[in-house]
Amino acid sequence: MDFAFTDAQRELYDSVRTFARQQIHPTVLQREPLQTWNDDIWQKLAGMGLLGAPIPEEYGGTGLSCVETCLVKEAFGAGAEDGGVALAWGAHTILCGVPIWKLGTEDQKRRYLPGMCDGSLIGGFCLSEPDSGSDAAGMKTRAVRKGDRWILNGRKMWITNGPIGGVFVVTAVTDPDARPRAAGISTFLVESGFPGFSVGQHIDKMGMKTSVTSELVFDDCEVPAENLLGMENYGFIITAKLILGWERSCLLAPGLGGMDAAIERCARYQQERHQFGRPIARFQAMRHMLADMKVKVELARNLIYRVAWKLDQDGDPPLVDAAIAKVFLSEASQQVFRDAVQIHGGNGFTTEYHVERGLRDSMLSTIGAGTSEIQRGIIARAILDLPF
Numbered sequence: 001m002d003f004a005f006t007d008a009q010r011e012l013y014d015s016v017r018t019f020a021r022q023q024i025h026p027t028v029l030q031r032e033p034l035q036t037w038n039d040d041i042w043q044k045l046a047g048m049g050l051l052g053a054p055i056p057e058e059y060g061g062t063g064l065s066c067v068e069t070c071l072v073k074e075a076f077g078a079g080a081e082d083g084g085v086a087l088a089w090g091a092h093t094i095l096c097g098v099p100i101w102k103l104g105t106e107d108q109k110r111r112y113l114p115g116m117c118d119g120s121l122i123g124g125f126c127l128s129e130p131d132s133g134s135d136a137a138g139m140k141t142r143a144v145r146k147g148d149r150w151i152l153n154g155r156k157m158w159i160t161n162g163p164i165g166g167v168f169v170v171t172a173v174t175d176p177d178a179r180p181r182a183a184g185i186s187t188f189l190v191e192s193g194f195p196g197f198s199v200g201q202h203i204d205k206m207g208m209k210t211s212v213t214s215e216l217v218f219d220d221c222e223v224p225a226e227n228l229l230g231m232e233n234y235g236f237i238i239t240a241k242l243i244l245g246w247e248r249s250c251l252l253a254p255g256l257g258g259m260d261a262a263i264e265r266c267a268r269y270q271q272e273r274h275q276f277g278r279p280i281a282r283f284q285a286m287r288h289m290l291a292d293m294k295v296k297v298e299l300a301r302n303l304i305y306r307v308a309w310k311l312d313q314d315g316d317p318p319l320v321d322a323a324i325a326k327v328f329l330s331e332a333s334q335q336v337f338r339d340a341v342q343i344h345g346g347n348g349f350t351t352e353y354h355v356e357r358g359l360r361d362s363m364l365s366t367i368g369a370g371t372s373e374i375q376r377g378i379i380a381r382a383i384l385d386l387p388f
């Protein structure tokens with residue numbers, strides 16, 4: 001068992017953290033309240049080779065392993081402290097790019113991946129609907145084959161990159177009689193320019209405000225037959241299985257960096273802020289909070305990298321490990337940011353000290369990509385040896 005990163009991996013971490021600190025972080029306070037897309041920021045990520053981090057070089061990517069992809073995402077989280085951009089990047093690269101790379105035909109990979117890696121094409125992932133979130137297989141969006149096209153009808157909800165995306169991995173029911181229901185759902189690559197595609201309401205959010213989110217509407221949307229991603233009727237099962245490990249490691253990794261940055265801020269503040277004639281770091285209650293934050297981030301780090309390492313070993317998605325990592329990291333990050341606000345007192349409640357944004361951003365982590373309750377259900381079923 002080797003927990004060490006190589007020198008090259010450490011350098012990679014340092015270079016991305018420095019980039020994010022110098023190029024992304026300085027404007028986050030101005031960008032956040034606007035809740036608009038900032039393409040200059042996106043192009044900076046493209047320039048660093050981050051948008052195609054795990055995608056093979058032959059498709060324009062950087063060819064990093066899953067562990068290294070987590071490393072650059074963690075570094076970004078630590079330097080940028082910008083959860084929204086990290087989320088937009090995750091939806092683009094992990095939820096859209098990885099399924100195309102792993103499940104797409106050669107033609108699909110050549111058509112979409114180079115643009116996604118160089119920043120000219122933005123991707124997204126459409127699973128959730130107004131009436132189906134946790135019960136994803138209960139989706140209503142329907143795809144019917146007509147000649148050389150699929151006709152999609154339905155609505156997808158809370159789609160990260162929805163208003164600005166050019167290509168989306170979209171799930172839709174292709175066999176409504178299938179049991180289990182998941183065995184009748186297929187996955188499609190839908191371009192925003194296809195007839196019948198439109199962007200619905202833009203969604204105003206409590207956090208992750210530097211990403212843009214919307215509903216997407218498919219109204220007799222015409223999708224060429226060659227844009228079916230993976231096997232008909234099994235697209236959902238295969239895509240979900242594939243994405244699961246990636247999203248519950250790489251998509252969450254910026255949260256590790258965010259927590260590290262919060263701890264650094266808290267340590268600095270505890271030494272600078274004086275009350276009762278001494279630095280607040282002299283009070284045991286403050287020190288214990290700091291120590292508990294550190295324990296949480298280190299445990300979360302081990303869990304996240306274990307999932308990534310397993311994906312690199314055999315590529316088989318570690319379902320239960322991923323659920324454990326997801327529950328722990330998401331709940332730890334909410335506790336860490338709540339304590340970070342508390343340590344900063346009144347200043348923590350202001351935007352200037354950056355920790356209140358972390359708390360708001362972290363609230364998504366127990367909801368998106370499978371809620372904590374759903375993760376606990378997965379873990380318990382494994383313990384009880386019940387089918388998934």
Ligand SMILES: Cc1cc2nc3c(=O)[nH]c(=O)nc-3n(C[C@H](O)[C@H](O)[C@H](O)COP(=O)(O)OP(=O)(O)OC[C@H]3O[C@@H](n4cnc5c(N)ncnc54)[C@H](O)[C@@H]3O)c2cc1C
Nearest residue numbers: 125126127128132133134158159160367368369370371373
């Ligand atoms: C900012 C943001 C970005 C998002 N981006 C995307 C995206 O890009 N693509 C996408 O497809 N989706 C996206 N989502 C949707 C997200 O994945 C869903 O919100 C999430 O899966 C939860 O679904 P829901 O909101 O319908 O909650 P519900 O499923 O309605 O859950 C409500 C509550 O009931 C609980 N619950 C439900 N079922 C059970 C059960 N069986 N046992 C115990 N408790 C249960 C839940 O845990 C939760 O507490 C995004 C959401 C947000 C807020």
